[in-house]
Amino acid sequence: MALFDLDHTLVPFDTGMAWTQHLIAQGELxxxxxxxxxxACQAYVAGTLDILALHRRMVGAIAGHPRPRLDALRATLAEGLQARVPQATRDTVAAHRAAGHACLIVTATTRYVAEAFAPLFGIDTVLATEPAVDAAGRWTGEVEGEPCFRAGKIRHVERWLEARGLSLASAGPSWFYSDSISDLPLLEAVDHPVAVRPDARLAALAAERGWPIRRLDGSDPA
Structure with a gap:
């Protein structure tokens, strides 16, 4: 089983910002x-804004927009960013798929945005932060259930496995690719943690523990 963080791991950019810029370009924001x-992202990284508040900033800005219009714009989002996705990243996912490993995106990003990028890698399963909706199907700006963040990522993965009669211990060899020290709980829970373009704290820890450090931009050693 191969698990992949999304922002700055599978893609070398922040998908929330990409979505925001796309909506601005189309006159929606x-x-x-x-x-x-x-x-908000800078405050989140600095630890002065939590994941729920960051989610509210992103989803709340579009909560009142017509859903059909947003769906149409989302359909073109990832297509326009394909050129920014390194071939080395696609090749890494393809190698896991060829080996018969289940491949999942596990991200704190809202599911609505994350699912737009999964097809770029042939990934069908996305575990993400779930946006709450009201009775009319409109986003409220809140989160449904536990955010897919820090130790919450482990619980999202465990629930997905439990639904298939599996566990992290019984699912066979496991990998998790991430850029962030915030993902340390899940990195420590898998058999093969991989640091991808890691932040300074994760880079230092990966070097100390002997974890692979990869760029996934074509510059990794053969």
Whole structure:
């Protein structure tokens, strides 16, 4: 089983920002939303904004927009960013699929955005933060259940496995690819943790523990 974080791992950019910029370009959001989202991301990294507040910033901005219009724009989102996805990343996923490993995206990003990128890699299963909806099917800006974040990622994976009569211990060899120290709980839970373009703290820990450190941009040693 091969698990992949999304932002800055499978793709070398933040998908929430890509989605925000796409909506701005199409006239669905005002230009200042890009700066607002960037400021929220910076506060999140600094530890002054939690994952729920970050989710509210991203989903809340589009909560009142017509869903059919957003669905049409989402359909073109990943297509326009294909050129920014390194072939080495696609090849890594393809190698796992060829070996018969189940491949999953496991991301804190809202499912609505994350699912737009899964087809670029031939990945069918996305475990992500679930946006809450009201009785009319509109987003409320809140989160449904536990965010797919930090130790929550392990619980999302475990629930997915349990539904198939499996566990992390019984599912066979497992890999998790991530760029962030926030993913340490799941990195420590798998057989083969892989640091991809890691942040400074994860890079130091990976070097200390002998975990592979990869760029997945074509520059890794053969």
């Amino acid at each position: 005002e230009a200042h939303y890009a700066d607002d989202y960037l400021a």
